Amino acid sequence: MQTPPTGHQSPLILEMRSITKEFPGVKALADVNLAVRAGEIHAICGENGAGKSTLMKVLSGVYPHGTYTGDIYFQGAVQSFRDINASEQAGIVIIHQELALIPELSIMENIFLGNEPTRFGIIDWAAARVRAMELLARVGLADSPDTPIKEIGVGKQQLVEIAKALNKSVKLLILDEPTAALNESDSQHLLDLIRGLKGKGITSIMISHKLNEIEQVADSITILRDGESIETLDVANDGVNEDRIIKGMVGRTLESRFPDHTPQIGEKFFEVNHWNVAHPQIPDRMVCKDSSFFVRRGEIVGFAGLMGAGRTELARSIFGRSYGKFVSGTITLNGQDIVLRNVAQAIDAGLGYVTEDRKTLGLNLLDDIKATTVAANLKEISPRSIVDRNREFEVAEHYRKTLRTKTPSVEEGVNKLSGGNQQKVVLAKWMFTQPDLLILDEPTRGIDVGAKFEIYGIIQELANQGKGVIVISSELPELLGLSDRIYTIFEGAVTGVVDKSEATPEHLMRLMTSSRVPA
Amino acid sequence: MNAIKQLFGGNTRQFGMIFALVALVVFFQIMTEGVTLTSGNLMNLLNGNAYILILAIGMVLVIIAGHIDLSVGSIAAFVGITVALAIRDWDLPWWAGVLLGLALGAVIGAWQGFWVAYIGIPAFIVTLAGMMLFRGLNQFVGKSNTIPVPEDFQYLGAGYLPEIGPNTGYNNLTVLLGLATVALVVTMGLRGRAKAARLGAVVAPMWVQATKLALISAAILYATYLFATGRPGTSLPIPGIILIGLVLFYGFISSRTVIGRHIYAVGGNRHAAELSGVRSKKVNFMVMMNMAILAGLAGMIFVGRSTASGPSDGMMWELDAIAAVFIGGAAVTGGVGTVVGSIIGGLVMAVLNNGLQLLGVGADATQIIKGLVLLAAVAFDVYNKSQGKPSITGMLSRGLLTKNKPQAEAVEAAEDKIPTRA
Numbered sequence: 001m002q003t004p005p006t007g008h009q010s011p012l013i014l015e016m017r018s019i020t021k022e023f024p025g026v027k028a029l030a031d032v033n034l035a036v037r038a039g040e041i042h043a044i045c046g047e048n049g050a051g052k053s054t055l056m057k058v059l060s061g062v063y064p065h066g067t068y069t070g071d072i073y074f075q076g077a078v079q080s081f082r083d084i085n086a087s088e089q090a091g092i093v094i095i096h097q098e099l100a101l102i103p104e105l106s107i108m109e110n111i112f113l114g115n116e117p118t119r120f121g122i123i124d125w126a127a128a129r130v131r132a133m134e135l136l137a138r139v140g141l142a143d144s145p146d147t148p149i150k151e152i153g154v155g156k157q158q159l160v161e162i163a164k165a166l167n168k169s170v171k172l173l174i175l176d177e178p179t180a181a182l183n184e185s186d187s188q189h190l191l192d193l194i195r196g197l198k199g200k201g202i203t204s205i206m207i208s209h210k211l212n213e214i215e216q217v218a219d220s221i222t223i224l225r226d227g228e229s230i231e232t233l234d235v236a237n238d239g240v241n242e243d244r245i246i247k248g249m250v251g252r253t254l255e256s257r258f259p260d261h262t263p264q265i266g267e268k269f270f271e272v273n274h275w276n277v278a279h280p281q282i283p284d285r286m287v288c289k290d291s292s293f294f295v296r297r298g299e300i301v302g303f304a305g306l307m308g309a310g311r312t313e314l315a316r317s318i319f320g321r322s323y324g325k326f327v328s329g330t331i332t333l334n335g336q337d338i339v340l341r342n343v344a345q346a347i348d349a350g351l352g353y354v355t356e357d358r359k360t361l362g363l364n365l366l367d368d369i370k371a372t373t374v375a376a377n378l379k380e381i382s383p384r385s386i387v388d389r390n391r392e393f394e395v396a397e398h399y400r401k402t403l404r405t406k407t408p409s410v411e412e413g414v415n416k417l418s419g420g421n422q423q424k425v426v427l428a429k430w431m432f433t434q435p436d437l438l439i440l441d442e443p444t445r446g447i448d449v450g451a452k453f454e455i456y457g458i459i460q461e462l463a464n465q466g467k468g469v470i471v472i473s474s475e476l477p478e479l480l481g482l483s484d485r486i487y488t489i490f491e492g493a494v495t496g497v498v499d500k501s502e503a504t505p506e507h508l509m510r511l512m513t514s515s516r517v518p519a
Numbered sequence: 520m521n522a523i524k525q526l527f528g529g530n531t532r533q534f535g536m537i538f539a540l541v542a543l544v545v546f547f548q549i550m551t552e553g554v555t556l557t558s559g560n561l562m563n564l565l566n567g568n569a570y571i572l573i574l575a576i577g578m579v580l581v582i583i584a585g586h587i588d589l590s591v592g593s594i595a596a597f598v599g600i601t602v603a604l605a606i607r608d609w610d611l612p613w614w615a616g617v618l619l620g621l622a623l624g625a626v627i628g629a630w631q632g633f634w635v636a637y638i639g640i641p642a643f644i645v646t647l648a649g650m651m652l653f654r655g656l657n658q659f660v661g662k663s664n665t666i667p668v669p670e671d672f673q674y675l676g677a678g679y680l681p682e683i684g685p686n687t688g689y690n691n692l693t694v695l696l697g698l699a700t701v702a703l704v705v706t707m708g709l710r711g712r713a714k715a716a717r718l719g720a721v722v723a724p725m726w727v728q729a730t731k732l733a734l735i736s737a738a739i740l741y742a743t744y745l746f747a748t749g750r751p752g753t754s755l756p757i758p759g760i761i762l763i764g765l766v767l768f769y770g771f772i773s774s775r776t777v778i779g780r781h782i783y784a785v786g787g788n789r790h791a792a793e794l795s796g797v798r799s800k801k802v803n804f805m806v807m808m809n810m811a812i813l814a815g816l817a818g819m820i821f822v823g824r825s826t827a828s829g830p831s832d833g834m835m836w837e838l839d840a841i842a843a844v845f846i847g848g849a850a851v852t853g854g855v856g857t858v859v860g861s862i863i864g865g866l867v868m869a870v871l872n873n874g875l876q877l878l879g880v881g882a883d884a885t886q887i888i889k890g891l892v893l894l895a896a897v898a899f900d901v902y903n904k905s906q907g908k909p910s911i912t913g914m915l916s917r918g919l920l921t922k923n924k925p926q927a928e929a930v931e932a933a934e935d936k937i938p939t940r941a
């Protein structure tokens with residue numbers, strides 16, 4: 001990939017020197033150094049919990065001066081930001097791992113939130129509109145500025161975040177896992193945009209677990225491991241590739257991205273037929289259209305589709321009708337037709353569903369790790385409805401070990417975990433329900449390569465125990481590497497099913513984008 | 520795992536509140552020249568606030584689940600008058616009156632719970648309506664009159680334990696109760712610790728645990744002494760006994776049972792709770808219903824104490840109960856709060872009220888001070904959260920009361936224990 005001239009010789013715009021940041025019981029950053037040149041795209045890589053987000057929060061004033069040690073030099077001067085406003089004044093804008101837009105407000109209102117153009121103290125909406133159109137054009141978003149945020153997808157929301165940053169005359173843009181929730185084409189658009197900004201002189205720091213993207217856009221890469229800066233790689237000169245980055249991150253080379261696995265596939269035990277579900281608010285819009293599929297024991301089944309194809313809706317409507325209005329269709333489990341009216345019944349029947357949206361649907365951020373781990377199977381540890389807290393501790397410890405969740409203790413609040421480790425806790429919660437059929441919706445979103453490998457191993461292990469697993473993923477390589485069979489879904493309908501042996505990205509792509517129903 | 524920690528709700532915020540409470544008591548004890556900690560005053564304090572504290576127990580559950588209940592004062596008044604009338608006009612024995620009151624509370628609670636949980640109307644609206652509705656019903660049923668209750672019913676709100684056994688100079692039952700409580704606290708504390716240690720969980724060092732238990736035991740014994748040595752014929756008052764029973768029961772329910780977990784889960788993140796198999800509607804229905812039952816009980820205790828039920832009973836009780844809950848560390852957004860914390864919050868308000876009264880401070884100034892205390896307590900909380908620091912009292916008490924940093928050995932010890940599915 002040819003990139004525009006990089007700033008190899010250009011001066012440093014940012015230097016962070018021996019940054020140390022401690023939380024009670026955790027040293028998140030220990031003597032971290034980071035040097036970023038003006039006009040480059042600088043990637044930060046590291047395993048979950050390595051301290052990437054924390055470093056960026058230190059830089060952007062989320063953790064104010066005085067709560068960490070070390071120095072920040074930005075554009076030649078020592079900086080001691082009191083808060084985010086102070087860093088924005090200096091031209092540093094951060095877009096967090098979890099988006100911070102207000103769903104009820106329009107695109108325009110969100111762009112100017114906290115930064116409203118006024119005349120005599122009154123918001124000048126006419127000027128705002130002109131400016132908004134300009135900014136939206138720059139990020140390549142065609143939607144009307146009056147569209148409410150909740151009506152546009154995550155990909156477009158990211159663009160709005162960037163437009164918001166551009167409005168603040170940003171010099172250094174920080175993106176924390178910007179593409180984690182995006183599909184391939186949205187990601188590509190975003191990466192192109194970042195590269196375009198670089199052409200305009202805007203420096204970017206980008207955190208991502210999608211190493212192929214990093215390889216593609218980054219000029220330099222700083223690697224963090226366990227809160228320490230390990231090395232900084234120069235992409236053009238050091239011959240950096242994904243394996244090289246991984247070696248830096250985990251300290252060894254990863255032989256393969258998927259664990260070896262010989263499937264032992266048994267009989268068909270779970271079957272859904274002619275499944276029809278309507279949109280929860282709009283009764284005549286169907287979100288699942290006559291979908292049928294089955295899962296065999298020991299089988300890992302992939303659900304491929306574009307974002308918004310209806311995979312999540314299909315999964316959730318099966319999982320105790322937790323989405324949409326049920327219209328018709330049957331579920332057969334072990335040869336018997338069953339009706340699952342609510343989530344509790346679905347869990348009792350042996351289903352589990354790991355949601356793609358851990359912050360709003362998967363976690364109670366007020367809970368600690370152990371309470372979260374047992375939350376979906378409290379019965380198991382509560383004889384006579386009284387929670388056995390010793391069992392709770394044991395169970396949580398067991399999963400902390402198996403999933404290698406990075407935390408000082410299972411009594412830590414889940415809000416204190418890094419994004420990837422939160423995902424592991426959600427996984428633990430569902431593994432503890434010991435489901436016969438586990439549905440995983442984007443299970444590796446925001447998870448580092450090493451942990452992905454472990455999670456694949458866990459999924460395969462579940463399959464080896466004779467359970468069925470459904471994996472919904474927007475990353476085709478992941479589906480191809482993991483699944484024994486892949487269903488493709490387009491606009492709420494199952495458009496095809498492909499065996500592992502015949503699956504190619506091109507073939508899947510074709511099925512994922514056409515309404516042709518197989519014979 | 521740790522009974523004591525659980526008793527205090529296990530966060531620095533509540534340790535802070537306990538310190539504040541102790542400081543207040545000491546302050547007033549000095550200022551009133553020893554009147555605050557006398558048998559008579561303590562009994563007054565307990566009798567005069569038991570009904571608010573009982574409301575606070577129900578209220579904290581409602582608030583944890585993410586709702587609010589503005590109707591509790593009106594419900595208490597409506598239940599009070601209905602029971603008073605039923606006893607007078609139908610010649611019901613006192614216990615039948617109590618049962619009737621609890622049943623009426625349940626029916627009212629089911630009514631409000633239905634609108635909140637199954638129709639989805641915000642509890643603020645439903646209970647605002649209920650506040651007017653049940654106040655009106657109180658005055659309609661009672662024709663705005665005051666209805667007296669017989670003496671045996673008054674026992675509920677103003678009674679004492681009988682004197683039994685040899686004349687020791689103390690109220691024997693109170694002493695027994697006190698000793699039993701100390702024994703229970705100590706054995707639970709030690710047993711919980713031993714069990715947790717066996718499993719490899721992190722436990723506080725022995726001296727910390729011992730100090731904690733000693734402090735708590737001393738406090739209980741001192742209170743026992745004061746209550747047992749009041750004027751002859753007095754003891755730990757009946758409303759106090761009911762209150763303690765309810766605190767233990769609801770404290771256990773909220774922290775140790777499945778339904779308790781579910782209440783926190785629904786308040787913390789309703790969608791996540793539902794996707795984990797929690798029936799949030801049922802939970803919401805139950806907390807609203809429970810609140811109304813406790814409001815009915817509070818109303819009856821108040822009627823027993825004031826010997827009659829009147830048209831303006833229970834005015835502003837909801838606000839006192841809500842204040843107690845928030846001083847006690849609950850969050851407006853739900854998911855946070857403890858029963859014991861709310862009781863401590865309620866006691867802070869009660870001691871303040873009582874002490875200022877003893878000092879002869881007027882009702883106007885008392886209101887102003889209480890308002891500022893509520894604001895200060897919550898502001899302190901919010902400030903600490905924004906700074907990511909524990910409270911000042913929390914830091915002072917850290918060495919004594921919080922757990923140690925995790926230890927690597929402890930973690931290794933749990934290594935080979937694998938949960939199994941029965």
Ligand SMILES: Nc1ncnc2c1ncn2[C@@H]1O[C@H](COP(=O)(O)OP(=O)(O)OP(=O)(O)O)[C@@H](O)[C@H]1O
Nearest residue numbers: 023028048049050051052053054416417418419420
């Ligand atoms: N507020 C907090 N309180 C306590 N510990 C925290 C807090 N925030 C982060 N940590 C800890 O600091 C470490 C670094 O977290 P950070 O979020 O920076 O990781 P990350 O590299 O961004 O990981 P991920 O790829 O999973 O997002 C983790 O061990 C995490 O548990």
Ligand SMILES: [Mg+2]
Nearest residue numbers: 053097418419
């Ligand atoms: Mg992160």
